[in-house]
Amino acid sequence: MKAIYPGSFDPPTNGHLDLIERGSKIFDELVVAILRNPEKDPLFSVSDRRSMLEAMTGGFENVSVDTFDGLTIDYAVRVEASAILRGIRAISDYEYELQMALMNRKLQPGLETVFMMPAEKYSYLSSRLVREIATLGGNIDCLVPELVAQKLHAKMDPAHKFEIAERGEKSSERKSRSRRKKS
Ligand code: PNS
Numbered sequence: 001m002k003a004i005y006p007g008s009f010d011p012p013t014n015g016h017l018d019l020i021e022r023g024s025k026i027f028d029e030l031v032v033a034i035l036r037n038p039e040k041d042p043l044f045s046v047s048d049r050r051s052m053l054e055a056m057t058g059g060f061e062n063v064s065v066d067t068f069d070g071l072t073i074d075y076a077v078r079v080e081a082s083a084i085l086r087g088i089r090a091i092s093d094y095e096y097e098l099q100m101a102l103m104n105r106k107l108q109p110g111l112e113t114v115f116m117m118p119a120e121k122y123s124y125l126s127s128r129l130v131r132e133i134a135t136l137g138g139n140i141d142c143l144v145p146e147l148v149a150q151k152l153h154a155k156m157d158p159a160h161k162f163e164i165a166e167r168g169e170k171s172s173e174r175k176s177r178s179r180r181k182k183s
């Protein structure tokens with residue numbers, strides 16, 4: 001059975017890697033599929049995320065990395081996958097994941113969503129928290145693979161931090177301009 005593991009992976013964490021390893025054991029083929037989302041302002045470019053995930057998963061013979069845009073179900077059909085793999089860390093994930101799984105099933109009944117739980121030690125780990133901790137100067141070394149930590153450290157160089165802050169300001173300017181237009 002072929003499955004896709006869709007997500008933002010901004011950045012990929014040890015929790016993602018744990019789930020990929022588990023998924024690679026139960027599926028014949030697993031495609032880690034990075035969403036190209038023009039509406040989000042990611043910390044890492046899609047090509048950076050792709051290269052990090054490729055390096056992280058190089059040791060798994062049946063795992064590949066790809067990018068997609070549009071609906072996850074359309075991508076799954078295109079690559080002839082019959083399952084979507086998603087991780088559930090805690091009850092707080094459940095509502096969102098259930099809604100997404102049921103909607104995907106409504107849109108594409110032949111496609112199953114399979115939930116797996118990462119190791120308990122990763123149950124509190126998220127890309128959003130990793131980004132926040134790294135941005136505020138905290139230690140993320142045991143939360144992400146070494147090469148991701150290196151990329152994060154490089155991003156947190158003063159020059160990069162300035163660039164990120166500028167992007168943040170521009171994005172909030174854009175949002176308040178569009179809010180003003182709507183009202
Ligand atoms: O890592 P994330 O951000 O939790 O992943 C969410 C993702 C990419 C799986 C979800 O946003 C998604 O499937 N987006 C693609 C658009 C889509 O199919 N939307 C309908 C979902 S019911």
